[in-house]
Amino acid sequence: MKKFSVRSALALGIFALMSSTALAQGVQPSGVLKIAVGADPETFDPHFNDLPTGNTVDLHVLEGLFRLDAENNVVKELATDYSFSDDGMTFTVKIKKGKTFSNGDPLDAKAVAASFMRLLNPEVGSIYRGLYSSIKEVTAPDDETVVFHLGERNGHILLLLASTNATIVNVTALEKMGAEYSRKPVGSGPYMVDSIVGGERYRLVPNPRYEGDFPAKLEAIEFVVVPEDGARMALLETGEVDIVERVPPEALQTIDALDEASVMKPPSMFSINMEIVLKGPMKDPRVREALNLAVDREGMIEGILGGLGTPSVTMPGPGTQNELRVTFVPIPFDPARAKELLAQAGYAPGQLSLTMVCPTGRYIKDAQVCQALQASFQAIGINAQARIVDRGTWTQIVSQPPAQRDDDMAMLGRATAGMDYTLYRLFRTGVSANTTGYSNPEVDDLLTRGRAETDPEKQKEIYGQIQKRIWEDRPFVFLWYQTQAIGVADRVKGLGVQPNETMHFDKVTLQ
């Protein structure tokens, strides 16, 4: 008797569940996707978030005028049409009509303009103000038109507007919610944040008010934060999650060997190099060439990174506007030639000393790579010392103006969505992020012209020239681009991952 009633209760329950889902219209989102990430995003406010997992949430919970797909191509999202003025100082975008945020507030041109003005507001102090500094003001002459008034010509504005940093926030809700907005942003994207436990887990569910081209296919997306690599991998092994990000080199074989999961290795735009402080002996191009020839990139990638890298062929990583990126011959590993060059430059073995500063835990196997580089430089007769320091000290050291630095080079990874921003900030004379002190009037001129240029053909030519000068001048010891390693369960189909580690779920189905 008991068994019968339990079974029938169960059957009734299933029937009720199925009917209720059948009652709702359209293709039903189904399946719960579970992801384990390695760091707590702390904020989903696109104007302050600086972690890939935060970008992933912003991509799905908010909408931008444009967005980047998994291959980093710009596609329209809220925008229907756009144009530059003749003098290039005004950029006008037409947006879709009748859109709303997930709480019902209208998403019209005024809301878009308000969102951008918040991004640019110095009182707010967004960490991306500099990235968008070409924009002076954003206005909304009518419900469907947004006008960007530029302070300088910038031909790369589409790319800037496609970044998740430029997704539209609900400024009214922000003002009401204060700091809580950064945990549960009110957006217009296909999903919304259903729940969040700080430092531990957060959950996305479909936004019932969403109308757009990237509808939610999943019932829920659950993220759990597990910083310890071993424990995070264990979650995939036990089947508690479907995706784990940041598989460390030592776990690659184990994950691949699992019956029901494998490692996905999308390219990363993260370009890892030793940025040389161009003073003293480092000013001599022969010394810099020798340093570059002394590094066995392939060997280090295989031996230390477990294969998670590709040797550098230009400064910006793959995915940084591939249509503008040019590549060159990889730097050979030639210690003999390196020693010759050093001798030509007037340095006997053991005569030249240098200090290298590296962080630990910031990039894949950074501390170990640093030690390997120290050995590589010592092998060609340089008295090289590696200083491996914590993040705070490392930030402090590399933030100093090059003239004040005591060390000779620091390990830094660079990844931003655009050629213009990356190269301008790193190589223009006197710009703060220019840690090398690189100053080349020819490049300065090219950079200014490249920023203002709207014609893609001419852009390609200009940036090609800039990349060539940088590659040949060797202001860095070029190393490699990191490769991402993501553990994915076989039942997950259609996962997309951008070169900046943002995950795309719009095509994901679970079997």
Added chain:
Amino acid sequence: MFALRRLAAAIPTLFIVSLLVFWFVDLIPGDPARIQAGPMATTEEVEVIRERMGLNRPAPERYARFLEGIVDPSVAVSLRTGRPIAVEIGERLPNTLIVAIGGLIVGLLLGTLGGVVCALRQGTFVDTLVTVLTLAGISMPIYWLGLLCIWLFAVNLGWLPAAGAATPAHFVLPILAVATRPAAMFSRLVTASLLEVMGKDYLDTARSKGLSEFQVLWRHALRNSLIAAVSVAGVQFGAMLGGSVITETVFGIPGIGRLLVDAVSRADYPVIQYAILMFAFFFVVINLVTDLLTQWLDPRTRAA
């Protein structure tokens, strides 16, 4: 009352701690504004963020604000998230306490059991076994032990979840891992004091009164070992709070330890300051409780 007097005496201690914490945190390398602004930022952009974070204010003013935050929690906000630190701590403290207190209790129970077994079965195989386990428990670092537990109980046996803090089951492995050291310490302690006490005359009196060996053990012998155990417990609990960052990182539990470590890596000064001050407060309370318990258990230590 004694307790109240002790608590009042703690206030100058905490005040000095607050001064030290405030001063030391300023010395931590790294500028929170620069770290938040990122490696591409210009000096001007970093300055704007510094202003907004209130970092350019003179030190006495910032210290006054720090003290104000203790009285009025809404004033103290994280430089990173802008949320009140009291809320951030309040969300995470229960997790840390569950693991620490749970570990202590489980450790006490297991340790007492092991200690009694060792004392009663001295020189036997069981005694040797427990001693070896005890030594292992004291020597094994939580980091390794934690991963071992995950590998055995989650990945291989599938009995428990591997990481996270979503359900009570998620706390079983962390508590177990954290309990090993106190269990080991208590075991050795209980064995030693039991052995010391077992031969004593007053126990013979109890036995001659007709009490069973077990009753003798429980009522007389163990009570005395408890006094020493309380002091050990106090120290152990302190160590567990301090070591919470490792347990929380390995098992993916959002607690105060991880909050502190994340705050240090981002130079989120206010969070670091308040979290350390809170740890100091806990240590003061633990010391007080330990003293009170010892006095209650052993009348000889009470003040005249």
